[in-house]
Amino acid sequence: MAVPDRSQPPQQVRFCRSADGVRIAYAVHGTGPPLLISTCWLSHLQFDWESPVWRHVLVDLGRFATVIRFDERGHGLSDWDVTDHSLPARIGDLEAVADAAGYDRFALMAMAQGGPVAISYAARHAERVTRLLFWGSYSCASRGLSADDLALEEAFSQLIKVGWARPDSTFRRVFTSLMIPNATEEQMSWLDDLQRVAASASTAHLSRRQRFHADADALLPQLDIPTLVLHSLGDRMREFHHGRHLAATIPNARLVPLESDNHILLEGEPAWSVFVDEVQRFLQPDVPANRPPEVASRLEDVLSARELEVLRLAADGRDNAAIAEDLQLSLRTVERHLQNIYTKLGVGGRSARVAATTRLFTPA
Structure with a gap:
């Protein structure tokens, strides 16, 4: 070991x-x-x-x-x-x-x-x-x-x-x-x-x-x-x-x-x-077959399917309330998903949302 x-x-x-x-x-x-x-x-x-x-x-x-x-x-x-x-x-x-x-x-x-x-x-x-x-x-x-x-x-x-x-x-x-x-x-x-x-x-x-x-x-x-x-x-x-x-x-x-x-x-x-x-x-x-366990090369390897949906809607400019309405979720659930996304991607602070959504357009 x-x-x-x-x-x-x-x-x-x-x-x-x-x-x-x-x-x-x-x-x-x-x-x-x-x-x-x-x-x-x-x-x-x-x-x-x-x-x-x-x-x-x-x-x-x-x-x-x-x-x-x-x-x-x-x-x-x-x-x-x-x-x-x-x-x-x-x-x-x-x-x-x-x-x-x-x-x-x-x-x-x-x-x-x-x-x-x-x-x-x-x-x-x-x-x-x-x-x-x-x-x-x-x-x-x-x-x-x-x-x-x-x-x-x-x-x-x-x-x-x-x-x-x-x-x-x-x-x-x-x-x-x-x-x-x-x-x-x-x-x-x-x-x-x-x-x-x-x-x-x-x-x-x-x-x-x-x-x-x-x-x-x-x-x-x-x-x-x-x-x-x-x-x-x-x-x-x-x-x-x-x-x-x-x-x-x-x-x-x-x-x-x-x-x-x-x-x-x-x-x-x-x-x-x-x-x-x-x-x-x-x-x-x-463990995803396309990457070693300690390295995340793609968002699909890091985020759940629901988290990806939330992130894509955020990237389209929707606020949390609009995301909640589109996905038929509570506002609190959307906020929780976003916090999980920020944690998984290692971003934080006031720029967390921008940093996270930018990852959608960054080649792996």
Whole structure:
């Protein structure tokens, strides 16, 4: 695996609103075909970006993909004052981020508890998902659990209620030890802190209970999308049989067992190199054949079909309101498309519109 580029440009944090009005924070970074991540249980876009547990994940994926990730409702930089963490609400969040990011088609990766959301989205919007990936994920958390398993889940739920917000990390270390048992003390301490920073105790308790009942298992046989399942053999947070079930039930899915006990693969362990190589190879068909992944030679390689329509109308002299009317879009959607265009073309300021439209008349 290539040495990660630690000088990678910083992520761009943006916001959108879900169908019920909840404000969702999402971030974009990297270069290459778009990869939208259906997020895991705990995240904080800025805290993760600087962490010894997630930084290598973000940097390495960003070398060959444009990574779009978000904080779930109630977590990180998204709105915290939320009580609805149901599967329909979470699907709405993913739909909002997918639309706001501005890509017509993209690969979709489900991490951990993002599985049921990604499965549901892919079943509803198969025309937008080029390929589907799962990392330490599942279709239904409660599938196949014994009475002892259910009792343990209830114990975890109570542990969150009484220990999550305590300054002492003793209670939170239980979850950290399940997620990264082979980590250093520095890495474990950071994940201890993430739990407190990412969500309040009440949200952590409520969201976990609602997610436990999310079930997308019946949709798996319907998925007709290239699928890659990556799962650690010794995963203690989400046991390997969940990954095996995904690969065995989704038509033509491929399973890659990872030689690790860590739910979150750590930098330097052999399984991480395997993971990166597998993901990069799997995404390769999404890279336009007429250019190397790091070089964009034509607008068609950079912008979506809708963004090109918007840019051409802007070049014809139409203002945003006229563009919205011509394409039957909302004014806000047109503004979002233009902002995405400026970002992708690397232009900004008062002259951004002129610089972007000029590209239409510049030979590749």
